[in-house]
Amino acid sequence: MIRTRFAPSPTGYLHVGGLRTALYNYLYAKKNDGTFILRIEDTDQKRYVEGATEHLMEMMNWAGLNYDEGPDKEGKFGPYIQSERTETYRKYAQELLDKKAAYRCFCTQERLDEMRLNQEKQKKAPMYDRHCLYLTEEEVQKKLDEGAPFVIRQKVPSSEVVRFDDKIRGKVSFAGNTIDDQVLIKSDGFPTYHLANVVDDHLMEVTHVIRGEEWLPSTPKHILLYKAFGWQHPEFAHIPLLLNKDRSKLSKRQGDVSVEEYIKKGYSKEAIINFIAFLGWHPGGAEENEIFTLEDLSSQFTLEKVHKAGAIFDIEKLEWFNWQWNRKRYHEKLSAIAKEIDPKVLIENPKKGEFIYTFDDKKNQSAFSRKKAETLLEICKDYIDEKYKNDEDILNKTLVTVEEKILRNPKEINENISFYFGIGEYEKELLTHEKMKVDFEMAKTALEKSLEVLEDLDDFDSEGKIQEVLLKLVEKLGVKNGQILWPIRSALTGLQFSPGVFEIISVLGKEETLNRIKKGLSKLENQ
RNA sequence: GGUCCCAUCGUCUAGUGGUUAGGACAUCAGGUUUUCAUCCUGAAAAGAGGGGUUCGAUUCCCCUUGGGACUACCA
Numbered sequence: 001m002i003r004t005r006f007a008p009s010p011t012g013y014l015h016v017g018g019l020r021t022a023l024y025n026y027l028y029a030k031k032n033d034g035t036f037i038l039r040i041e042d043t044d045q046k047r048y049v050e051g052a053t054e055h056l057m058e059m060m061n062w063a064g065l066n067y068d069e070g071p072d073k074e075g076k077f078g079p080y081i082q083s084e085r086t087e088t089y090r091k092y093a094q095e096l097l098d099k100k101a102a103y104r105c106f107c108t109q110e111r112l113d114e115m116r117l118n119q120e121k122q123k124k125a126p127m128y129d130r131h132c133l134y135l136t137e138e139e140v141q142k143k144l145d146e147g148a149p150f151v152i153r154q155k156v157p158s159s160e161v162v163r164f165d166d167k168i169r170g171k172v173s174f175a176g177n178t179i180d181d182q183v184l185i186k187s188d189g190f191p192t193y194h195l196a197n198v199v200d201d202h203l204m205e206v207t208h209v210i211r212g213e214e215w216l217p218s219t220p221k222h223i224l225l226y227k228a229f230g231w232q233h234p235e236f237a238h239i240p241l242l243l244n245k246d247r248s249k250l251s252k253r254q255g256d257v258s259v260e261e262y263i264k265k266g267y268s269k270e271a272i273i274n275f276i277a278f279l280g281w282h283p284g285g286a287e288e289n290e291i292f293t294l295e296d297l298s299s300q301f302t303l304e305k306v307h308k309a310g311a312i313f314d315i316e317k318l319e320w321f322n323w324q325w326n327r328k329r330y331h332e333k334l335s336a337i338a339k340e341i342d343p344k345v346l347i348e349n350p351k352k353g354e355f356i357y358t359f360d361d362k363k364n365q366s367a368f369s370r371k372k373a374e375t376l377l378e379i380c381k382d383y384i385d386e387k388y389k390n391d392e393d394i395l396n397k398t399l400v401t402v403e404e405k406i407l408r409n410p411k412e413i414n415e416n417i418s419f420y421f422g423i424g425e426y427e428k429e430l431l432t433h434e435k436m437k438v439d440f441e442m443a444k445t446a447l448e449k450s451l452e453v454l455e456d457l458d459d460f461d462s463e464g465k466i467q468e469v470l471l472k473l474v475e476k477l478g479v480k481n482g483q484i485l486w487p488i489r490s491a492l493t494g495l496q497f498s499p500g501v502f503e504i505i506s507v508l509g510k511e512e513t514l515n516r517i518k519k520g521l522s523k524l525e526n527q
Numbered sequence: 528g529g530u531c532c533c534a535u536c537g538u539c540u541a542g543u544g545g546u547u548a549g550g551a552c553a554u555c556a557g558g559u560u561u562u563c564a565u566c567c568u569g570a571a572a573a574g575a576g577g578g579g580u581u582c583g584a585u586u587c588c589c590c591u592u593g594g595g596a597c598u599a600c601c602a
Contacts, residue, residue, distance in 0.1 A: 009602050044601055109600080116599095125529040126598065151600055169532070178530050178598095186600040193602050217531055217597040240533085247594060275539095278551095282540055288550055290539095307533095307540085310595065314538050317552045351566050404565050416564095436561080470561095485561035497563035 002034025003207045006060075006067070007197070009041045010052030013258035014059045016313065017212060017242045017250055020276045024239055025210045026065040027277075027301035037204060038070030040081045041197070043190045053081065059259060063269055064294055069204075077204040082196050089191035092199050092229070093152050093184055101228035102184055104150045105132040106143050127180045128153065152185040154194070154221060154228075162220035167208070167237035167303045174220040182221050194218060198225040201234055210237045210303070213310070214249070237303050240280045241310040250313055262318075266383075266411055270329070271322035273297075279311040291324055326407045330375065331355050337371045353404075373399050380410035388414070388421055397507045401499040419493040420507060423516055426494035428523040433490075436482035443487040444524045449473055450488050451517050460510045467502045491520025 006022035008014070029036040038060060040053050057072060069075030079085060096102035105128070116126045133155065135143075143150070160176040184195040191199075201209060216238045226233035244254040256262060262272055274292050283292075283300045292300075331353075338345045338357045345368075346358040359365040373396035377384075380399070388395055398420045399406065405416050431443040438446070453473050459465045474484050489501045492513065498504065505513050 007602090011602090041602065047601070105600095112600090120528075123528045127529095149600095172531075174531070180598075183600050188600075190600090192600070197602090212596095213532070214596055215602090220531095238532085241596070243595080245538090249596070278539065280539090284541070286541080286549085288541090290551060309533050311540090312538060314552075317539060320552055353565070402564090405563090408564075433562080474561095480561090482561045487561095489561060493562095495562090499563090501561060 001207070002029055002032040003037065003205055004029045004034060004210055005037035005039050005201070005204065005206050006065075007039045007041050007200075007211075008056055009044070009047070010049055010056055011047065012049040012052045012055065013260055014056060015250075015257050016259055016262070016272075016276060017257070019059075019063065019259050019272070020242065020279065021210065021212055021239065022060065022063070022065050023273060023277060023297075024281070024301070024306070025208075026067075027297050028208060028210060028237075028303060029068075030298040031301045034207070035068045035075075036065070037075070037077075037206070038067040038073075038080065039200060039204070040071060040083075041193065042081060042083045043193065043196050045188060045190060062263075063259075063273060082191075082200065085196070085200070086190060088203070089196055089199055090185065090189065093191070093195065096154070096184070096225075096228055097152065099228060100155065102152050102154055103133050104135075104140055104144075105153045105181075105183075106135075106148050106150045107131055125178065130181060133181070149187040151183045151187050153181040154184050154225065156181055156221070156224060160224075162223055164219065164223055164233075164236060166216075166219075167235055168240075168306050169216070169238060169308060172216070172219075174217075176220075179220055179224070182218075194221055194225065198222050198229075202226070202229070202231050206234050208235045208237060210239060213238045213241050237306070240307050242279060243310045243312045245312060247310070247312065249310075255313075255315075267318060267322050268325050268329070270294075271318065271325040274325065275318045275321045277301075279313065280307045281305055282307075291321075291328065323408050326379065326410070327353055330379065330407055333375055334372060337375070338368055341368055341371070369400070370396065373397070376400065376403060376406050380406050380413040383411050383413050384417075385414050388417060394420065394507065401503045401507060419495055419498060420504075423492075423494045423519070426490075430490045430494065430496065431487045431520055431524065433482070433486045436480065436486050438483050438486050440524055442479075442483055444521065445477075446484045446487040447491060447517050447521045447524070449477065450484060451514065451521070454505075454510070454514060454517070457510075460506055460513070463502045463506045466505050470501070487520070488517065492516045 004025040006025045008018050026036050028034070038057070040056065042048065042053070053071060057070065060067060067073060069077065069080060071080045093102065115129055119126045156176055156179045158177040161173055162176060162179070163171065163173040166172050182194050183192050185191055219236055223233050242250040244250055246254070250257055259272065270293065273294060277292065277297050278290060281301070282305060284305050334355065334357065335347055338347065342359050342361065342364045344360065348356045348358070350356060357368060359368060376399040377396070398417045402416045406413060432438050432440060450470060450473060453469050457465065457469055470484065471481070474481055477484065485501050489498060489504065492501070492504050492508065508516070
């Protein structure tokens with residue numbers, strides 16, 4: 001039975017690297033029908049943050065990384081919060097003391113600092129000099145009687161070479177004489193990570209320790225501890241680090257590291273998880289699809305396919321994943337809605353990312369259109385300026401015209417729809433277009449003629465009708481589409497880029513359309 | 528400084544003792560479209576260097592170089 005765990009320390013936020021570690025642990029457990037545990041490592045009293053544990057649990061819940069055992073999901077190995085287990089650690093520390101695998105150290109911080117300074121000066125590796133290991137029992141007792149503060153240190157057998165087989169890195173070995181006598185119990189009575197981690201992983205019957213590469217150098221200490229206790233150590237798998245652009249360990253200084261920040265910026269959970277999963281892992285083979293759900297990942301994940309080298313956290317790829325996922329979710333939702341309205345709906349997928357829903361009944365078609373607008377609003381509602389929310393009907397219509405842009409980047413919604421609600425000042429040159437052979441003369445003609453035909457048109461609700469009328473004009477004048485349509489579009493928007501003319505006209509309605517065209521025309525009066 | 532880990536396009540990566548070294552993101556060019564976006568097509572772009580082993584090495588081994596992590600009474 002496979003048992004894995006994610007053991008974060010409650011700092012108040014979840015690091016993206018931490019999320020990936022949690023994810024790999026979760027995936028490995030799920031893939032092997034194992035158990036995934038959440039354990040809170042809060043043994044550092046100085047770093048206590050109010051509510052951080054609850055927050056961590058919320059984040060796991062948000063990500064969908066459901067743990068089978070944890071602080072709020074008691075299994076038979078609880079409690080799952082280390083600060084509630086201090087007695088246990090003390091007991092095991094005593095066992096180590098009894099076995100002479102650990103010793104009390106009374107050295108003051110000053111002595112330790114001085115020692116380290118000297119070692120550095122001599123270009124030697126800074127390590128505890130074992131001063132207190134050589135204290136006689138009487139001396140130790142005397143210090144104890146005096147009430148001198150002490151820590152408990154691990155006694156590392158210096159002649160030994162520690163070897164282990166990392167599931168990702170293969171054979172790794174460390175010479176005992178390069179391993180420091182690690183502090184196991186701090187002077188405040190709390191254990192350090194090293195002791196708590198080993199004791200808990202053993203007691204909780206963790207079979208696979210999947211953690212960040214930064215722990216690789218302390219793994220021999222842990223293995224020695226297991227050995228001192230007479231326990232079998234779990235399998236270790238050290239996953240590669242997430243890196244900044246300059247290849248250093250992903251850090252706050254060079255960008256956002258907390259998952260909360262990315263959520264705030266609008267990245268979806270599916271995108272974040274998908275992206276992060278592929279940073280250091282790949283299903284392998286000829287698989288070219290990269291869009292994976294948590295379920296897909298769960299069924300395909302293997303430690304063998306995890307990389308050794310660190311991976312740069314490239315925000316541009318995240319953006320792409322986010323877009324793909326926005327699209328995927330959107331179309332899945334739409335087709336569900338469509339089928340609910342009418343199971344016989346015709347759904348076509350003429351090109352990648354584009355779906356056309358056709359209903360027999362006109363009523364159904366418009367009901368669907370409303371739902372579509374609602375769905376789009378749902379995606380970008382957090383970013384839309386309040387002033388655009390007043391006229392719901394217009395807003396709904398406008399959203400549909402910028403569908404692809406919303407899916408791509410919901411945050412830019414305002415700049416994409418602002419022209420519907422009012423046109424800004426623009427230079428008359430905007431009405432011309434060199435490449436499309438639209439000079440002032442052409443622009444003027446286009447606006448005048450289109451004004452005429454549009455004045456004669458009454459049905460502005462139908463895009464098709466508008467298109468028909470304008471294209472007929474194009475044909476009549478014997479010019480290219482763009483020569484007529486560009487001036488209209490730019491007169492209607494005052495912008496270089498916007499949705500298409502026909503849809504804009506149908507949203508703006510007759511009066512506003514004609515007004516804007518007239519306004520454009522007035523700019524050209526003296527030409 | 529010491530210990531350990533790592534090394535394929537700019538980035539994430541696939542794959543192999545014999546391949547035109549494949550894909551994705553980003554970039555650039557062309558096309559479709561009334562503009563932008565979308566979409567389609569294409570281009571440029573990589574096995575750090577040096578030794579071995581081998582008929583043959585990007586792939587296996589060694590060295591060098593480069594990068595990184597760790598080096599706390601933090602985790």
